[in-house]
Amino acid sequence: MITLENVAIEQGEFRLTDVSFSIPAGAYGVLMGATGSGKTTILEAVCGLRPVAGGRILLPAGDVTHLRPSERDLGYVPQDGVLFPSMTVAEHLAFALHLRRWPAAAIRRRVGELAAMFAIEPLLPRRPPGLSGGERQRVALGRALAFRPSVLCLDEPLSALDSGTRQRMYSLLQNVCRQTGVTVLHVTHSRREARRLGDTLLRLHDGKVVRDAATAPRNPQTEA
Amino acid sequence: MPTHNTSPNPHRPPNDARFYAALGVLGGFYVLVIVALLLADLAYMATSDATEAGWMPDVARRISPWPAVARAPANVLVNLLAALAKPEIRYAIVLSLVSCTITAIVSLWVAVPLGYVLARVPFRGRGLVDLILDIPIVLPPLVLGLSLLILFQFSPRAVREAVVYQVPAVILAQFVVACAFAVRTMQATFQLIDPRREQVALTLGCNRAQAFWRVVLPESKRGIITAGTLAWARALGEFGPLLIFAGATRMKTEVLSTTVFLELSIGNLPAAVAVSMIMIVAAAVVLAIMRLAGSREWIL
Numbered sequence: 001m002i003t004l005e006n007v008a009i010e011q012g013e014f015r016l017t018d019v020s021f022s023i024p025a026g027a028y029g030v031l032m033g034a035t036g037s038g039k040t041t042i043l044e045a046v047c048g049l050r051p052v053a054g055g056r057i058l059l060p061a062g063d064v065t066h067l068r069p070s071e072r073d074l075g076y077v078p079q080d081g082v083l084f085p086s087m088t089v090a091e092h093l094a095f096a097l098h099l100r101r102w103p104a105a106a107i108r109r110r111v112g113e114l115a116a117m118f119a120i121e122p123l124l125p126r127r128p129p130g131l132s133g134g135e136r137q138r139v140a141l142g143r144a145l146a147f148r149p150s151v152l153c154l155d156e157p158l159s160a161l162d163s164g165t166r167q168r169m170y171s172l173l174q175n176v177c178r179q180t181g182v183t184v185l186h187v188t189h190s191r192r193e194a195r196r197l198g199d200t201l202l203r204l205h206d207g208k209v210v211r212d213a214a215t216a217p218r219n220p221q222t223e224a
Numbered sequence: 225m226p227t228h229n230t231s232p233n234p235h236r237p238p239n240d241a242r243f244y245a246a247l248g249v250l251g252g253f254y255v256l257v258i259v260a261l262l263l264a265d266l267a268y269m270a271t272s273d274a275t276e277a278g279w280m281p282d283v284a285r286r287i288s289p290w291p292a293v294a295r296a297p298a299n300v301l302v303n304l305l306a307a308l309a310k311p312e313i314r315y316a317i318v319l320s321l322v323s324c325t326i327t328a329i330v331s332l333w334v335a336v337p338l339g340y341v342l343a344r345v346p347f348r349g350r351g352l353v354d355l356i357l358d359i360p361i362v363l364p365p366l367v368l369g370l371s372l373l374i375l376f377q378f379s380p381r382a383v384r385e386a387v388v389y390q391v392p393a394v395i396l397a398q399f400v401v402a403c404a405f406a407v408r409t410m411q412a413t414f415q416l417i418d419p420r421r422e423q424v425a426l427t428l429g430c431n432r433a434q435a436f437w438r439v440v441l442p443e444s445k446r447g448i449i450t451a452g453t454l455a456w457a458r459a460l461g462e463f464g465p466l467l468i469f470a471g472a473t474r475m476k477t478e479v480l481s482t483t484v485f486l487e488l489s490i491g492n493l494p495a496a497v498a499v500s501m502i503m504i505v506a507a508a509v510v511l512a513i514m515r516l517a518g519s520r521e522w523i524l
Binding site: 069084143153 | 418420421423424425426427428429430431434438439442443445
């Protein structure tokens with residue numbers, strides 16, 4: 001689960017106070033908000049990339065409010081994926097596993113699993129320049145999920161994609177969430193995207209996070 | 225209601241030819257000056273008779289009846305060889321190569337962490353440090369040499385005698401200037417790298433050191449090569465601080481830049497120009513490396 005209790009974030013002139021919300025374990029949470037409203041700031045605070053001035057952040061790893069990003073057991077996919085230009089796709093997928101000193105055979109197996117899950121097997125020896133937008137996002141997702149984190153944070157992952165690719169990604173993201181049981185916090189400005197994907201819908205408005213009125217159990221058959 | 229396409233309203237600004245001509249003249253003038261300098265050196269060596277090479281009179285005798293077209297390159301070669309034959313100049317070449325390489329390596333060891341801190345870590349007094357790092361670049365070289373000399377007046381006598389007017393002084397004087405250039409290059413390199421990559425690395429499980437080694441450094445290879453070659457070239461050309469702090473003692477602290485000065489001061493112009501040509505070739509090689517490293521991903 002992801003729980004924020006009265007979190008306050010200050011960044012220069014910009015400040016958010018009393019941010020509280022909760023996403024149940026294994027659920028797909030979507031935080032909607034207009035551009036510039038601060039939703040990326042909240043996401044970065046959850047990831048530990050931005051200090052909080054007050055309140056608590058609770059993840060499956062515990063009270064992570066003052067922990068470093070590396071200690072929070074979460075995967076992060078920023079906008080545009082942000083791949084490492086000098087590494088191959090295979091090295092991206094293996095990056096977190098090398099850090100955790102997994103044995104080489106286990107790393108190879110896991111890279112194979114991820115490549116199959118995200119349909120990027122043919123891309124394994126290639127480097128980021130030359131990959132399409134959809135391919136980059138899939139590699140970034142694979143990289144973030146390689147070490148089986150309990151939380152996945154996505155910052156507008158689909159905004160740069162064309163609508164066909166985006167539709168395919170919707171299915172992929174939902175499958176990943178269901179199969180791995182990871183708790184997702186997906187930040188977006190698109191209401192349609194939120195409705196399509198979210199189990200838990202949240203809205204950031206005037207510095208406050210509220211449950212979106214339209215939250216309802218998703219029915220995959222009614223949403224084509 | 226008036227619209228935008230009622231009647232044709234042709235508009236013609238003045239011709240661009242004059243603009244391009246002005247750019248060409250201003251920029252081309254400077255390029256021509258540089259080329260003229262190089263050609264002058266070459267022409268001097270091609271026309272200064274090989275007899276001035278002193279110790280190769282029979283070679284000079286055999287060259288002099290040749291037609292000018294063949295004599296020119298032969299003269300250049302003989303003058304170069306005559307310069308290389310002098311043991312002092314050979315020593316200066318070796319000392320230059322060794323000291324510049326050491327300076328470049330030590331400069332990188334300082335410039336990479338310092339450049340990273342300046343590019344990434346906001347700390348109080350950063351503006352002041354920035355200013356201080358500009359000093360070796362703008363300070364007159366003679367002042368730098370003098371300041372080094374005075375600094376070592378305060379050091380213990382044993383240290384002073386081991387350094388001042390000895391080989392370590394050559395490296396130190398080169399380093400003080402070359403490192404400033406390397407730091408600026410590395411700072412610019414790291415600033416160009418998206419900090420979000422390190423942020424992603426942190427979430428994947430890196431601490432800051434691991435993020436630096438595994439993500440930032442591999443991407444900075446070209447910048448490091450550029451910084452290193454820039455430091456090397458700057459060290460090769462260093463003269464003022466060397467003269468004052470290391471002296472220009474033949475067979476001890478003489479490097480190629482002081483060789484030119486020394487040969488000139490004893491009136492041996494062909495040797496001075498010959499050594500200058502050697503330095504020009506070295507600089508050209510360094511430039512070629514920098515261009516190659518900067519133009520494409522040849523290290524991946």
